[in-house]
Amino acid sequence: MMGDIFCRRAVAAVLVAASLGLPGIAEAEPQHGIAMYGEPALPPDFDHLPYANPGAPTGGRLVMGETGSFDSLNPHILKGTVPWQLLFLAYESLMGRSWDEPFTLYGLLAESVETGPNREWVEFTLRPEAHFSDGSPVTIEDVMWSYETLGTEGHPRYRGTWSQIESMEQTGPRSIRFTFNTDDRELALIIGMRPIMKKAQWDGRDFASSGLDVVPVTSAPYVIESYEAGRYVTLKRDPDYWGRDLPFMKGQANLDEIRMEFFGDGTVQFEAFKAGELNAIRENNAEKWLTQYDFPAVQRGDVIKSEIGHGRPTGMTGFVMNTRRGAFADWRVRDAMMHAFNFEYINETMTGSRQPRITSYFSNSELGMSHGPAEGRVREMLEPFADDLLPGALDGYTVPEGDGTARNRSNIRAAIDRMEEAGWTVQEGVMKNAAGQPFSFEIVLAQGSGEEQSIIDIFVQALTRMGISPRVTVIDAAQYNERVNAFDFDMTFFRRGISLSPGNEQRLYWGSEAADNIGSRNLMGMKSEAADAMIETLLNATSQEDFIAASRALDRILTTGRYVIPIYQWNVSRIAHVKELKYPDHLPVYGDWTDWMPNAWWWQD
Numbered sequence: 001m002m003g004d005i006f007c008r009r010a011v012a013a014v015l016v017a018a019s020l021g022l023p024g025i026a027e028a029e030p031q032h033g034i035a036m037y038g039e040p041a042l043p044p045d046f047d048h049l050p051y052a053n054p055g056a057p058t059g060g061r062l063v064m065g066e067t068g069s070f071d072s073l074n075p076h077i078l079k080g081t082v083p084w085q086l087l088f089l090a091y092e093s094l095m096g097r098s099w100d101e102p103f104t105l106y107g108l109l110a111e112s113v114e115t116g117p118n119r120e121w122v123e124f125t126l127r128p129e130a131h132f133s134d135g136s137p138v139t140i141e142d143v144m145w146s147y148e149t150l151g152t153e154g155h156p157r158y159r160g161t162w163s164q165i166e167s168m169e170q171t172g173p174r175s176i177r178f179t180f181n182t183d184d185r186e187l188a189l190i191i192g193m194r195p196i197m198k199k200a201q202w203d204g205r206d207f208a209s210s211g212l213d214v215v216p217v218t219s220a221p222y223v224i225e226s227y228e229a230g231r232y233v234t235l236k237r238d239p240d241y242w243g244r245d246l247p248f249m250k251g252q253a254n255l256d257e258i259r260m261e262f263f264g265d266g267t268v269q270f271e272a273f274k275a276g277e278l279n280a281i282r283e284n285n286a287e288k289w290l291t292q293y294d295f296p297a298v299q300r301g302d303v304i305k306s307e308i309g310h311g312r313p314t315g316m317t318g319f320v321m322n323t324r325r326g327a328f329a330d331w332r333v334r335d336a337m338m339h340a341f342n343f344e345y346i347n348e349t350m351t352g353s354r355q356p357r358i359t360s361y362f363s364n365s366e367l368g369m370s371h372g373p374a375e376g377r378v379r380e381m382l383e384p385f386a387d388d389l390l391p392g393a394l395d396g397y398t399v400p401e402g403d404g405t406a407r408n409r410s411n412i413r414a415a416i417d418r419m420e421e422a423g424w425t426v427q428e429g430v431m432k433n434a435a436g437q438p439f440s441f442e443i444v445l446a447q448g449s450g451e452e453q454s455i456i457d458i459f460v461q462a463l464t465r466m467g468i469s470p471r472v473t474v475i476d477a478a479q480y481n482e483r484v485n486a487f488d489f490d491m492t493f494f495r496r497g498i499s500l501s502p503g504n505e506q507r508l509y510w511g512s513e514a515a516d517n518i519g520s521r522n523l524m525g526m527k528s529e530a531a532d533a534m535i536e537t538l539l540n541a542t543s544q545e546d547f548i549a550a551s552r553a554l555d556r557i558l559t560t561g562r563y564v565i566p567i568y569q570w571n572v573s574r575i576a577h578v579k580e581l582k583y584p585d586h587l588p589v590y591g592d593w594t595d596w597m598p599n600a601w602w603w604q605d
Contacts, residue, residue, distance in 0.1 A: 030112035036103040052251030060603020061257035065269040067448030068477035069230040072211040095192030100588035103501030122188035123177040145199040186503040221253035254602035280577040286354035310591040313365040318566040320494035324525040327441040334562035336418035344404040355568035369555040377549035385530035392560040431467035441490035446480040524563035
């Protein structure tokens with residue numbers, strides 16, 4: 001009924017516009033794809049994505065390991081712990097992303113996309129052949145229900161976009177238009193990436209409270225065949241998948257089975273791989289890659305060690321400090337933690353100093369800050385906020401560097417000086433304030449995070465020499481997610497990937513509004529007018545110069561905020577896999593397995 005009403009309204013609007021000679025819907029031209037800047041790299045008649053092998057055989061299986069557990073199959077809500085791969089493998093969206101371009105989408109469930117002259121609206125037309133795994137067609141009603149449900153009952157990451165939609169209306173039998181209430185050129189792309197679910201499957205069910213009780217019916221190439229809570233999930237390739245002949249999907253979804261096995265910690269997972277229970281594993285530690293991957297299967301050539309490079313920014317990985325808590329509300333205390341963290345010694349201990357440190361959020365790309373004084377357009381953008389910026393944002397900043405020794409004396413001395421500036425001094429061997437209260441905080445980690453725990457052990461030793469004795473709490477995945485979602489921690493492990501086209505997700509990561517939203521990704525709780533302004537400039541930039549300058553300025557604000565103690569970067573993906581698993585010669589710019597390995601790889605005996 002709702003779709004019929006929207007359709008009648010839209011048709012009437014077109015007729016009125018035509019009768020009055022006004023510009024209307026007919027002015028827009030449907031396109032096969034849409035890029036954040038410029039035009040899509042691939043033409044309308046493209047045959048396949050550059051990194052897909054159109055001649056790849058189908059068959060075989062990929063068995064991956066994960067640490068931790070899971071208690072839900074719904075990746076779209078706040079409740080529960082979900083195998084993260086389901087978000088990418090078990091659902092489809094109107095448009096699909098090419099990982100060989102900074103930010104470009106091509107038609108998937110939608111056969112075309114069109115926008116207003118300033119992207120104030122976007123319209124999609126569904127493919128008539130698109131259907132769910134149960135054979136039922138994907139309809140406009142399913143699309144509209146999915147968007148409204150995600151925007152009102154889904155995970156907080158969906159709600160910000162929903163609030164920027166002025167109207168959602170059906171404009172034809174297979175067409176839907178979204179009109180926005182704000183100037184944001186990226187929204188036209190973001191809208192195209194929302195997962196589409198089958199409305200009828202959720203009749204009479206509580207979407208926001210679902211867990212293992214609903215096995216999703218989706219339009220994706222893979223469907224969940226079996227699972228056991230906390231132990232494994234098996235996905236099977238749907239033999240009746242509707243989109244197998246689409247140019248976008250040609251050479252993708254080649255594997256018959258993808259299975260995720262769950263383990264208590266990384267050591268057990270690695271032993272399972274060596275024993276042949278897994279046939280692919282990603283190794284984050286360069287030292288371990290060099291010294292522990294010489295077992296018999298590697299020596300025989302049955303297991304291949306592949307190193308896959310990428311061209312994206314480092315993002316931020318490290319230990320985040322929660323500024324909502326008194327312990328880390330003062331930037332000088334956060335700076336003290338940065339000095340006390342003995343990265344050079346930790347890096348030597350953990351990786352043999354083989355992995356470079358993350359130096360800023362956008363480092364390893366043209367979007368990253370320089371470490372000298374801000375200049376040119378970057379300085380122009382920052383200067384209106386000069387009074388609120390922390391030291392280093394305008395004048396230049398680098399993350400503290402230790403001397404590489406275990407005791408790291410000069411940096412510990414600098415850390416104690418910073419604590420003193422913030423009102424904390426060492427009294428009878430204990431760091432206390434003027435009222436005699438000891439400085440203490442809690443570091444919360446998830447079970448199975450062995451590498452992070454080892455790093456924290458070294459960090460705690462340094463803090464002990466400063467008279468600080470933090471509590472380290474290690475809890476299971478479900479408890480950990482609950483506490484992090486509720487911001488119930490002082491310090492915890494943190495990882496945020498950043499693309500070559502940062503956009504609306506930046507509001508979720510560090511926007512002021514997200515700081516108070518339970519479940520948001522702004523774990524540090526930062527509220528910065530300067531950062532908010534840079535994000536808005538970045539989102540609405542019409543020139544590449546302003547876009548790059550805004551990202552570099554935002555990088556300065558984030559880095560000098562001293563919110564996260566950065567560790568080493570992963571500028572190469574190290575993947576060990578059985579020799580039967582193959583990947584294309586052409587590697588995408590986002591050449592990382594977390595996004596594309598299961599799709600673009602294939603099995604060949």
